[in-house]
Amino acid sequence: MFILPLRENAQLRPLEPAHAQEFLDHIDRARPNVDPWIPWATFSTDLASATATLQRYADRQATDTGRIYGIWQDGTLVGGVMFTRFDTASGNCEIGCWAEEAGQGLGLVNQACRALIDWAFGERGMSRVEWWVSSVNTRSIEAARRLGLTREGVLRRHTEYRGERRDIEIWSVLSDEWPPASCSTAPTDKDELDRLMSAFLGAFDNTNGSSPEVDVIRQVFIPQGMIISNTGTGPVVHDLDAFIEPRAKMLTDGTLTEFSEWEVSERTEIFESIAHRTSEYRKSGFHDGERFEGAGRKTTQFVRTPVGWRMAALTWEDE
Template sequence: MFTLPLGDRARLRPLEPWQAPEFLAHIERARPTVDPWIPWASLSTDLASATATLQRYADRQAEDSGRIYGIWLDGTLVGGVMFTRFDKDAGTCEIGCWLEAAGEGHGLVTRACRLLIDWAFAERGMSRVEWWAAAGNTRSIAAARRLGMTHEGTLRRRYPHRGVRQDSEVWSVLAEEWPAPDGTDDT
């Protein structure tokens, strides 16, 4: 298993089904900030459902169609980032994130997402990375802005969550717009 540093106190590493007890405890702590926005968080309510959530991502990774990673701060799982969709043939993927209150304010999501975007463009040859956020999720939209993404539009009443139809904002960055991992411009 690999671990990548996100600063002195934080690490990024794969989140796997065997970690379901730790994931469930984390989701319980994160529920107030993630439940309004992330449908799978509301579905991870016991050990079986938390395991199923992580197993879905393990299956997606095996199919090369998605991945999930946890963010640990001082040894405690406080959030994560993921490829919710990964389509190597089309050259597009979608990333997402979540964080509990204890992980906020450390720049963890921005640093972790930069690693995922770097990998998608440099290693996998993606052409486009997307970010979809519920229109009311100001923290997610702010993260897309920090990553230098462009707001492409809003899909009105795109999906139901907790009995309310949600609008989705679509943000993206293209390979030619993304800076090289060493900070130099490849053009």
């Protein structure tokens, strides 16, 4: 059995039927994040069904039509990646991913996906890797964007989930668009800054009943970090606590629901141990039951610390 190190204390390795109990325990922890998006999570509810899920992938691997791999962090299964389809005759395959809360915001899923795409193109000669995602799964869409995939289109009302028809977006990358493995496996400074921004924006997401993770903001900022609003009458400067507390309340007391925020463009400049990023973003949700959409701009300053890149200050203005 191979083991691929992702970073310190994190590994990618095959998920096999023998891992069924560990897999079930992990899926139970991950279910709020995974169940709406990955069909087998809905059905892997006891040891027998979890074993059956892993056995189906073992059978697909035996016929070279699919594979599944787990991500272990500090010895605990926290997520994974998979080829849901692998068709060597057509040269097309589809990749997917998932993670529980402990495996999010660390860049592990991004690294694992890159390893699978490297292998599909470099070792197996595939022509095209696809990423199918529900149009309301903002985390997965952002993951596809960070990987550099291209959004090709939407299959309208393609998939039913608990009585609701959902649109499916198709993202893809072609073999001649993908950088060589030597260029793509190790995370760069830019990868780390992308991860921090994604974690910051994702901290407010409470779509589809998910819980916002606003405490992530303390992880991506230095303790002395500042967040500044320059919308309205003028600059309002917050320390981390002053910024987090009212937003945590709004996102959990019913004031702000189905909220998500995402970058639509960015420019990042890196100068040794400091960096600067300008972004345009969009957001949507319901405020006191009324639907809204918005957009704006952010500037973010980063510093390299002994434990990696961190945000130092962020300023935003809404349109």
